Amino acid sequence: MRRLGIILLLLWGGHLQGHEMRPAFLEITEVSPETYNILWRVPARGEARISLSVQFVEDVEVVSEPVTAFSGGADVTRWTIQRSGGLAGTPLRIKGLESTYTDALIRVSLIDLEPQTIMLNPENPGLTIADKPGAGEVAVTYLRLGIEHILLGVDHLLFVLGLLLIVDRRWMLVKTVTSFTIAHSITLGLSTFAVIQVEEVPLNAAIALSILFLGPEIARKWRGGSSFTLRHPWIVAFAFGLLHGIGFASGLSLNGVPRPEIPAALLFFNIGVEVGQLAFVFLALAVAKSIRILELNRPSWVLKLPGYAVGSLGAFWTCQRVWPILFS
Amino acid sequence: MFYLGSQSLLFGHTDSGAGGFTSGLSHPVGGLDHILAMVAVGLWGAQLGSPLLWGLPIAFPLMMAFGAALGLMGYLVPGVEIGIALSGVALGLMVLLEAKPPRWAAILIVGVFAIFHGHAHGTELPAGQSGVLYSIGFVISTGLLHAAGIGIGTVHRWKQGKLFLRFAGALVMGGGIYFLIRALG
Amino acid sequence: MNSGVGPFYDGVAHFFITPEDILIVFCLALFGGLSGKQASRGLVLVLPLAWFIGSAVGRFSDFPALPVFLSGLGILVTGILVATAPAVPTWLPGTLAGVLGFLHGLMNGNALTQSSTLFLAAVGIVSSLVVVALITCAVTATLTQNWQRITARVLGSWGAAIGLLSLAWSLRPEGP
Numbered sequence: 001m002r003r004l005g006i007i008l009l010l011l012w013g014g015h016l017q018g019h020e021m022r023p024a025f026l027e028i029t030e031v032s033p034e035t036y037n038i039l040w041r042v043p044a045r046g047e048a049r050i051s052l053s054v055q056f057v058e059d060v061e062v063v064s065e066p067v068t069a070f071s072g073g074a075d076v077t078r079w080t081i082q083r084s085g086g087l088a089g090t091p092l093r094i095k096g097l098e099s100t101y102t103d104a105l106i107r108v109s110l111i112d113l114e115p116q117t118i119m120l121n122p123e124n125p126g127l128t129i130a131d132k133p134g135a136g137e138v139a140v141t142y143l144r145l146g147i148e149h150i151l152l153g154v155d156h157l158l159f160v161l162g163l164l165l166i167v168d169r170r171w172m173l174v175k176t177v178t179s180f181t182i183a184h185s186i187t188l189g190l191s192t193f194a195v196i197q198v199e200e201v202p203l204n205a206a207i208a209l210s211i212l213f214l215g216p217e218i219a220r221k222w223r224g225g226s227s228f229t230l231r232h233p234w235i236v237a238f239a240f241g242l243l244h245g246i247g248f249a250s251g252l253s254l255n256g257v258p259r260p261e262i263p264a265a266l267l268f269f270n271i272g273v274e275v276g277q278l279a280f281v282f283l284a285l286a287v288a289k290s291i292r293i294l295e296l297n298r299p300s301w302v303l304k305l306p307g308y309a310v311g312s313l314g315a316f317w318t319c320q321r322v323w324p325i326l327f328s
Numbered sequence: 329m330f331y332l333g334s335q336s337l338l339f340g341h342t343d344s345g346a347g348g349f350t351s352g353l354s355h356p357v358g359g360l361d362h363i364l365a366m367v368a369v370g371l372w373g374a375q376l377g378s379p380l381l382w383g384l385p386i387a388f389p390l391m392m393a394f395g396a397a398l399g400l401m402g403y404l405v406p407g408v409e410i411g412i413a414l415s416g417v418a419l420g421l422m423v424l425l426e427a428k429p430p431r432w433a434a435i436l437i438v439g440v441f442a443i444f445h446g447h448a449h450g451t452e453l454p455a456g457q458s459g460v461l462y463s464i465g466f467v468i469s470t471g472l473l474h475a476a477g478i479g480i481g482t483v484h485r486w487k488q489g490k491l492f493l494r495f496a497g498a499l500v501m502g503g504g505i506y507f508l509i510r511a512l513g
Numbered sequence: 514m515n516s517g518v519g520p521f522y523d524g525v526a527h528f529f530i531t532p533e534d535i536l537i538v539f540c541l542a543l544f545g546g547l548s549g550k551q552a553s554r555g556l557v558l559v560l561p562l563a564w565f566i567g568s569a570v571g572r573f574s575d576f577p578a579l580p581v582f583l584s585g586l587g588i589l590v591t592g593i594l595v596a597t598a599p600a601v602p603t604w605l606p607g608t609l610a611g612v613l614g615f616l617h618g619l620m621n622g623n624a625l626t627q628s629s630t631l632f633l634a635a636v637g638i639v640s641s642l643v644v645v646a647l648i649t650c651a652v653t654a655t656l657t658q659n660w661q662r663i664t665a666r667v668l669g670s671w672g673a674a675i676g677l678l679s680l681a682w683s684l685r686p687e688g689p
Contacts, residue, residue: 283644286648287644287647287648289651290647290648290650290651290652291647291651293550293651293654293655294550294554294557294651294654295550295554296554296557382663382666382667385667386596386666386667386670389670389671389674390596390670390673390674390677392674393674393675393677393681396681397677397678397680398681400678400681400682400685401684401685402685402686450678459678459682459683460533460536460585460675460679460682462678462682463674463675463678463679463682464532464536466678467671467674467675467678468671471667471671
């Protein structure tokens with residue numbers, strides 16, 4: 001058995017270009033007292049690799065050497081370590097994380113303790129393995145992930161904005177936003193448990209189409225016209241909500257969260273998405289109301305800008321996402 | 329699916345910055361002598377009624393910031409500890425007597441004492457922290473203490489309430505005397 | 514999939530973690546709101562424009578870096594204007610917003626030079642401040658009760674106190 005100062009697993013290769021958003025995943029399982037199985041999954045795309053490595057406390061002994069295999073779009077490495085006194089209370093660091101855009105999900109299962117799940121990010125690449133995991137840690141992690149997911153998901157926000165633009169009565173607005181929420185919660189759950197599986201490329205194209213779909217409806221509303229969508233926006237919101245829910249799942253299902261924790265994680269991820277969405281809705285309504293109060297709506301084209309933004313971005317994304325399906 | 333990661337700026341800053349904010353926020357609450365005086369300003373304002381009700385809580389933070397500015401710039405204000413203790417005695421006495429001096433006098437009294445309080449905070453400021461965040465926390469905390477005083481002061485409209493306020497004034501004054509003896513001794 | 518709006522959020526985040534920027538926008542918006550709807554309209558249009566131009570100037574020209582104390586001074590002046598709520602001509606809030614917005618934009622432009630996509634970051638900053646200014650102006654402009662306006666003025670005095678403190682902070686002998 002070899003004693004190593006620092007275990008460095010360099011998954012070699014250059015940095016990925018742009019923003020790599022699939023989180024890395026580290027699982028530490030205490031199989032027998034003071035002996036741990038390690039599973040380390042780093043997402044890969046084609047030939048590109050992110051250089052990330054796991055760094056334990058110095059006096060850790062390697063029981064079985066790391067073995068790496070490529071599976072499911074990621075490099076998966078497994079090995080076993082030992083430490084007298086156990087890992088609880090020792091620091092852990094993901095080396096290289098600070099120079100990426102990736103998050104890393106860490107799951108630690110110690111004997112006799114509930115597993116703890118923590119999200120590390122480039123600003124916060126290390127943690128101390130807790131003796132007693134904080135009860136709310138999973139909740140907080142997934143709540144944050146959900147809020148981030150919706151606020152950074154420009155296409156979802158644009159769809160919600162489009163809905164706001166075709167609904168003007170308050171009660172109908174509540175009904176529409178609620179049915180969108182219910183619909184995407186359903187499909188978020190179903191696709192997390194892999195009941196539904198949709199390819200990412202056509203899904204994204206369909207989501208873009210749903211935004212494009214709202215463009216003409218907004219224009220119709222300006223002209224005082226009527227349509228099924230304008231009369232029953234909540235039905236349309238429900239139908240497209242099913243689609244967007246599958247989209248939300250992509251931010252969750254790729255994390256490789258262990259099964260027992262999925263319900264809680266799913267719940268809090270969903271709550272996070274709703275919190276972010278409601279914040280966006282209230283902000284948009286507050287801005288609209290402020291513009292009316294200050295009478296800034298004098299040139300009438302100002303009020304039409306958001307509508308044009310929804311329609312033209314929807315069209316642009318649709319082209320951009322349909323093109324590869326048709327011509328590759 | 330769009331998914332963008334760019335929280336980098338956000339988290340990098342909050343870590344270092346929050347230190348300044350929370351320490352600014354907690355600083356005025358740190359000493360009982362400060363708390364007593366600030367709550368007393370609120371109580372007195374409530375007794376005096378509009379416009380001093382809000383005039384005093386405007387004057388105090390401003391003059392306190394002025395005092396802190398003097399401290400930061402290195403100008404010495406003599407007898408700061410005594411001044412702070414005296415402020416407790418004087419403001420407590422005003423509340424106890426339900427004194428109603430002319431407006432300018434009330435603002436002058438509060439303003440002068442505020443300089444002592446501010447000066448103490450300005451010189452006690454820990455080095456290496458975010459100046460603006462500290463200032464924000466500091467002013468908000470002071471303002472909230474005034475607000476607490478004004479809140480308690482709303483009992484002024486009832487007869488027993490008036491009595492209660494005077495009693496509270498006596499307490500503040502007692503505290504001030506205690507701190508005065510300590511500052512002198 | 515990278516939509517390319519990442520730097521936009523960098524800008525949004527930069528605004529909300531820069532207390533000087535939030536404070537000056539908030540105080541200016543209080544000033545505009547207390548001065549009425551017409552003044553607010555001018556302010557809401559001029560502020561982002563000046564800010565954006567300032568960012569561009571700070572980024573692409575050799576405009577000298579301005580001393581830090583100016584931002585504290587700006588907050589102090591605006592805060593005092595809010596606290597005293599004098600009757601001012603309707604063009605004043607907008608003009609003040611133009612000057613101070615340019616100043617803070619300039620500081621942003623200097624600070625964000627590392628970012629290769631400054632344009633989107635600046636758009637993010639300006640969008641955030643428009644939202645804050647718009648809502649604050651609208652809320653303040655609709656305050657009719659006396660005590661509500663007084664609350665706004667008390668907030669202004671707090672702003673002035675913070676401005677004075679950070680002014681002293683940046684001028685203190687040990688340096689900023």
